[in-house]
Amino acid sequence: xxxxxxxxxxxxxxxxxxxxxxxxxxxSRRKNGVVLxxxxxxxxxxxxxxxxxxxxxxxxxxxxQPFKCISCGSCVRxxxxxxxxxxxxxxxxxxxxxxxxxxx
Amino acid sequence: xTQGQIPIDEYQTGxxxxxxxHAKIKNARKTLAAYHYTKGTVxxxxxxxTLAVDLSTLSITEKPVTxxxxxxxTGGRGFGLKLLWDAIQPTTRWNSxxxxxxxxxxxxxxxxxxxxxxxxxxxSISPSTNTICDCNVGGFFGPYLxxxxxxALEIQGKATEDVIVVIDGEAGAVSxxxxxxxxxxxxxxxxxLTHLHATEATESSRQKVSVISSGTGAEHSYWGxxxxxxxxxxRKCARMKQAGRGGLGTVLRDKKVKGIVxxxxxxxxxxxxxxxxxxxxxxxxxxxxxxxDLDRYQCNMRAVGTGHLVEIMDAYDLLPCENYRFGTFPKxxxxxSPKFYALFTKIIPDGCWHGCTLACAKTVDGYTVHTxxxxxxxxTVDGPEYETIGACSxxxxxxxxxxxxxxxxxxxxxxxxxxAGTATAYYMEMYEYGILNRDRCDGLELCFGNAEAxxxxxxxxxxxxxxxxxxIASKGIRRVKDWxxxxxxxxxxxxxxxxxxxxxxxxxxxxxxxxxxxxGGYGLTLKGPQHDEAWLIFMDMVNNAIPTFKxxxxxxxxxxxWRTWFGLNGLCKLPWNDIEPADNAQTSEPPKVPEHVxxxxxxxxxxxxxxxxxxxxxxxxxxxxxWQRAMNVWMGRGQRKDDWIPYRSMGPVTETEYVSRKDRxxxxxxxxxxxxxxxxxxxxxxxRMQILYEYRQNQYQKLADAVYHRRGWTPNGVPTPQKxxxxxxxxxxxxxxxxxxxxxxxxxxxxxxxxxxxxxxxPPTGVKRYxxxxxx
Numbered sequence: 001x002x003x004x005x006x007x008x009x010x011x012x013x014x015x016x017x018x019x020x021x022x023x024x025x026x027x028s029r030r031k032n033g034v035v036l037x038x039x040x041x042x043x044x045x046x047x048x049x050x051x052x053x054x055x056x057x058x059x060x061x062x063x064x065q066p067f068k069c070i071s072c073g074s075c076v077r078x079x080x081x082x083x084x085x086x087x088x089x090x091x092x093x094x095x096x097x098x099x100x101x102x103x104x
Numbered sequence: 105x106t107q108g109q110i111p112i113d114e115y116q117t118g119x120x121x122x123x124x125x126h127a128k129i130k131n132a133r134k135t136l137a138a139y140h141y142t143k144g145t146v147x148x149x150x151x152x153x154t155l156a157v158d159l160s161t162l163s164i165t166e167k168p169v170t171x172x173x174x175x176x177x178t179g180g181r182g183f184g185l186k187l188l189w190d191a192i193q194p195t196t197r198w199n200s201x202x203x204x205x206x207x208x209x210x211x212x213x214x215x216x217x218x219x220x221x222x223x224x225x226x227x228s229i230s231p232s233t234n235t236i237c238d239c240n241v242g243g244f245f246g247p248y249l250x251x252x253x254x255x256a257l258e259i260q261g262k263a264t265e266d267v268i269v270v271i272d273g274e275a276g277a278v279s280x281x282x283x284x285x286x287x288x289x290x291x292x293x294x295x296x297l298t299h300l301h302a303t304e305a306t307e308s309s310r311q312k313v314s315v316i317s318s319g320t321g322a323e324h325s326y327w328g329x330x331x332x333x334x335x336x337x338x339r340k341c342a343r344m345k346q347a348g349r350g351g352l353g354t355v356l357r358d359k360k361v362k363g364i365v366x367x368x369x370x371x372x373x374x375x376x377x378x379x380x381x382x383x384x385x386x387x388x389x390x391x392x393x394x395x396x397d398l399d400r401y402q403c404n405m406r407a408v409g410t411g412h413l414v415e416i417m418d419a420y421d422l423l424p425c426e427n428y429r430f431g432t433f434p435k436x437x438x439x440x441s442p443k444f445y446a447l448f449t450k451i452i453p454d455g456c457w458h459g460c461t462l463a464c465a466k467t468v469d470g471y472t473v474h475t476x477x478x479x480x481x482x483x484t485v486d487g488p489e490y491e492t493i494g495a496c497s498x499x500x501x502x503x504x505x506x507x508x509x510x511x512x513x514x515x516x517x518x519x520x521x522x523x524a525g526t527a528t529a530y531y532m533e534m535y536e537y538g539i540l541n542r543d544r545c546d547g548l549e550l551c552f553g554n555a556e557a558x559x560x561x562x563x564x565x566x567x568x569x570x571x572x573x574x575x576i577a578s579k580g581i582r583r584v585k586d587w588x589x590x591x592x593x594x595x596x597x598x599x600x601x602x603x604x605x606x607x608x609x610x611x612x613x614x615x616x617x618x619x620x621x622x623x624g625g626y627g628l629t630l631k632g633p634q635h636d637e638a639w640l641i642f643m644d645m646v647n648n649a650i651p652t653f654k655x656x657x658x659x660x661x662x663x664x665x666w667r668t669w670f671g672l673n674g675l676c677k678l679p680w681n682d683i684e685p686a687d688n689a690q691t692s693e694p695p696k697v698p699e700h701v702x703x704x705x706x707x708x709x710x711x712x713x714x715x716x717x718x719x720x721x722x723x724x725x726x727x728x729x730x731w732q733r734a735m736n737v738w739m740g741r742g743q744r745k746d747d748w749i750p751y752r753s754m755g756p757v758t759e760t761e762y763v764s765r766k767d768r769x770x771x772x773x774x775x776x777x778x779x780x781x782x783x784x785x786x787x788x789x790x791x792r793m794q795i796l797y798e799y800r801q802n803q804y805q806k807l808a809d810a811v812y813h814r815r816g817w818t819p820n821g822v823p824t825p826q827k828x829x830x831x832x833x834x835x836x837x838x839x840x841x842x843x844x845x846x847x848x849x850x851x852x853x854x855x856x857x858x859x860x861x862x863x864x865x866x867p868p869t870g871v872k873r874y875x876x877x878x879x880x
Contacts, residue, residue, distance in 0.1 A: 021453055025307070029109070042373070043373045046459070047392055050390075050392030050393045064374050
């Protein structure tokens with residue numbers, strides 16, 4: 001996705017709004033900040049898929065549980081032209097912004 | 105409380121913690137009956153068998169679900185009606201041993217992809233109405249019952265001592281066990297049984313248990329509700345939804361059942377084994393997005409639940425205040441949703457079943473109880489929902505803290521907040537008029553606004569107080585009316601007209617005086633005055649979209665049929681029209697929310713693999729609706745006389761009410777009854793009230809005529825055998841019974857229209873026994 005003079009990837013930025021949507025606690029934040037989905041616990045309700053403001057939680061046709069980017073970096077390693085990098089980006093007003101706008 | 109992104113393990117409610125000696129409780133139990141079954145899988149929404157437990161004979165059996173049963177009754181409430189028909193007699197009453205308490209699911213129950221898909225539908229013969237009462241309730245029980253292997257559960261007979269029924273879907277076992285040491289009140293019992301029956305002492309294990317319970321209040325009143333639990337892994341408590349109406353909890357306790365426990369081995373997104381999971385996920389994701397983007401501009405359910413209605417009802421003169429005398433009140437803003445929003449715990453998935461993003465099941469956590477046996481404890485209060493707040497405005501209680509107190513105790517005692525609130529409001533009005541007084545009320549000072557007295561009434565009821573008033577008051581408005589009249593304490597018209605009950609059941613919390621269609625929505629119903637059949641006030645009163653009797657009758661055909669459908673499938677009504685697509689207003693029929701109706705067609709097809717259309721799903725409902733009405737007729741409770749409603753729901757009973765809306769009523773006398781302004785001024789208020797009374801009573805009868813005709817019933821409100829055959833029923837016992845009733849009505853001269861028609865007005869048809877004509 002092109003924005004101004006740079007590109008933005010359409011992937012999870014680990015902001016974790018989905019954490020508060022999961023009825024069964026299948027989503028959790030690891031110590032390193034990455035949000036993980038435990039497919040064994042997930043009940044496939046698609047709430048996180050639909051509510052993600054980035055569209056970063058996705059559903060594949062093969063199974064009911066969704067999937068997301070876990071910042072593992074394999075795309076960085078695989079990119080032949082080294083166009084990708086994994087960076088820490090601070091999120092501002094995460095909570096106010098999205099909780100307010102999405103209802104609580 | 106801090107909000108958002110709190111790891112689940114660290115979440116705290118601040119509630120009082122309870123510990124019980126589990127081994128002691130378990131050791132005190134005796135197993136009275138045990139049954140092992142072969143675990144199966146749910147196929148396309150059906151477990152394909154039902155479970156029957158008889159507490160008298162201690163038998164536990166399975167029954168197959170036939171294809172015929174699915175075709176004619178669909179599931180859920182439909183299955184419940186079929187099972188009742190096979191089990192009871194027309195003379196069966198709520199406390200007869202053969203009366204059943206039935207919990208059903210429905211083919212869409214338990215899907216997680218579409219919001220509001222975890223409803224259990226409970227049925228029984230109600231102590232309030234002496235006929236069938238059905239309640240559609242959230243919580244995990246329905247989905248778990250199905251995943252444990254059964255589309256429905258029937259409980260018949262009566263135990264001789266307190267028991268629990270355990271359905272263990274993990275072991276494939278059902279048992280009846282004595283329960284001498286278990287708690288009775290629900291906020292304790294649900295937690296206790298959840299902990300006792302969870303396979304492991306983990307939150308996720310507890311989440312796989314659901315409990316049905318009631319309470320001590322249900323033992324001593326006709327208002328017993330069923331509490332259906334859903335364990336909350338964040339709050340770490342067993343939360344509850346209520347099957348409130350009609351005293352089903354009273355039936356549960358009369359059978360001496362303390363609790364029904366169901367446990368499942370595993371929950372995943374495809375437990376129903378739907379025919380087309382992709383379609384299901386796609387339709388579900390679409391509506392979740394609508395909720396994400398639009399709920400905050402529409403109903404704000406995710407923030408405040410159904411309580412958002414309080415300010416709307418107050419603004420439109422529809423909020424019941426002081427026993428429905430008024431529709432608005434100067435203090436009402438004290439109960440507006442922002443007041444409760446401030447108290448609710450926020451940013452938690454508050455659905456009563458997985459995947460419900462409408463999330464209306466709000467709670468106040470760490471609430472300190474300030475009266476009664478649990479005084480000083482900190483608890484989670486489930487709610488309040490709109491109806492509970494409305495029940496409190498009806499009693500003129502304007503402090504949110506008292507609303508919470510009332511809400512908490514009603515729930516834990518197993519008492520329906522609606523019936524308790526509406527009835528107490530009536531007792532308060534009678535108290536104001538001196539028809540009741542302190543002596544007649546066992547020392548309770550039941551004036552409007554006396555919250556202490558309201559709570560004291562509940563506490564005494566739960567203790568089984570033997571006072572004369574308590575004994576009658578706990579049985580509801582109908583019995584109190586009879587008691588007042590027998591004692592000659594008040595004039596019949598006032599006593600009858602003020603008490604908001606129909607068929608013996610208390611009204612839910614809307615003022616219907618200015619909407620004739622809504623009066624029909626309460627009166628021309630199956631179980632009694634509950635808003636779940638039709639809510640037509642805005643269509644009728646505000647938008648004037650259904651001006652003629654024919655229009656109103658069409659609405660009172662379509663909407664009750666449509667809303668019945670949710671109960672056939674194990675669904676909640678709210679995601680149908682409490683969230684609407686952005687372009688809904690531009691569609692041809694906005695009140696029907698056509699896009700959502702199509703969603704429901706799609707998800708029923710996606711689960712069952714059928715190929716139904718919008719018309720087919722109405723037909724599914726029509727079968728069930730007519731069957732239930734026919735059963736009411738069979739039990740002597742489904743004719744025009746039973747669709748009587750009190751005048752308080754039609755117009756001003758007292759001068760105070762008339763004067764409070766004098767301009768409105770005067771204008772109607774001029775516009776609708778062609779009384780000139782000069783003539784009107786000569787008339788005293790009581791005379792004006794009398795004219796309005798006769799006019800509105802006749803309007804209601806004319807509405808009943810139009811509705812009965814539209815539904816294909818006789819002028820006395822009886823479904824005809826011809827209609828039943830057209831719907832596909834061939835049960836000769838049913839068809840014969842209906843013919844006999846119609847013949848008896850004919851002899852008694854009851855097959856005549858009820859309205860008085862003058863001038864150009866005509867009844868729906870002039871043809872006698874029109875239903876016998878071909879093609880009708």
